[in-house]
Amino acid sequence: MSPRLLAPWLWLAGCGGEPLQRMIEQPKLEAYEESPVLARRAPPEGTVPRERRFFAPEVRTGLQGGRPDAGYVERNPLPISRELLEKGRRRFEVVCATCHGLVGDGQSIPARNMALRPPPSLHQLSQRPDGYFFSVITQGFGLMPSYAADIPPEERWAVVAYLRALQLSQRAALADAPFEARRKLEQGR
Numbered sequence: 001m002s003p004r005l006l007a008p009w010l011w012l013a014g015c016g017g018e019p020l021q022r023m024i025e026q027p028k029l030e031a032y033e034e035s036p037v038l039a040r041r042a043p044p045e046g047t048v049p050r051e052r053r054f055f056a057p058e059v060r061t062g063l064q065g066g067r068p069d070a071g072y073v074e075r076n077p078l079p080i081s082r083e084l085l086e087k088g089r090r091r092f093e094v095v096c097a098t099c100h101g102l103v104g105d106g107q108s109i110p111a112r113n114m115a116l117r118p119p120p121s122l123h124q125l126s127q128r129p130d131g132y133f134f135s136v137i138t139q140g141f142g143l144m145p146s147y148a149a150d151i152p153p154e155e156r157w158a159v160v161a162y163l164r165a166l167q168l169s170q171r172a173a174l175a176d177a178p179f180e181a182r183r184k185l186e187q188g189r
């Protein structure tokens with residue numbers, strides 16, 4: 001027998017007589033392939049993911065009634081609690097402080113190195129309504145990107161609440177502090 005005729009016999013013997021079917025060649029539907037059985041159907045109209053949370057339009061947008069022409073929501077729609085402020089602080093320090101500085105005064109290393117428009121101090125903007133800050137985080141502002149994908153709506157409001165606390169901290173009078181805190185501040189001098 002010549003070696004040319006022997007070779008296929010050896011190959012079949014190694015695979016138990018049946019050549020293996022490679023997965024890539026098995027019958028299946030490829031993504032976007034046209035098919036009568038539909039590999040991936042569009043969900044029925046009106047279907048929503050079970051984990052999606054619902055928010056009133058103003059909570060979702062920071063705009064009154066969620067309408068672009070109606071102006072910003074004046075006050076944070078979430079009840080302000082210590083827990084909310086702490087949540088806001090965590091997010092602020094991880095995300096916003098990178099550019100706007102830990103106390104929001106625009107002092108940060110990236111700010112020093114941004115040649116075009118450095119991140120401003122957020123203390124100059126204390127006259128702006130709460131919805132304005134929410135909307136800047138949601139939509140971005142000039143060179144600042146949107147952080148909507150990183151920070152869910154409730155936490156964006158938490159950031160706004162913490163930002164208010166930061167603004168207040170930079171212009172509060174000693175008399176505004178509670179008695180205990182005032183005593184500590186006076187002793188610290």
Ligand code: HEC
Nearest residue numbers: 095096098099117118119120133136137141142143144147
């Ligand atoms: C990557 C850097 C960066 C991060 C992170 C960032 N910002 Fe900004 N932010 C900027 C820059 C730069 C501007 C100015 C953009 C311009 O004028 O084009 C700006 C502008 C703003 C303004 C608008 C100021 C105005 O003039 O009205 C607000 C409010 C603001 N940022 C808040 C935030 C908050 C809150 C966060 C965190 C959720 C945040 N930023 C995260 C860089 C950043």
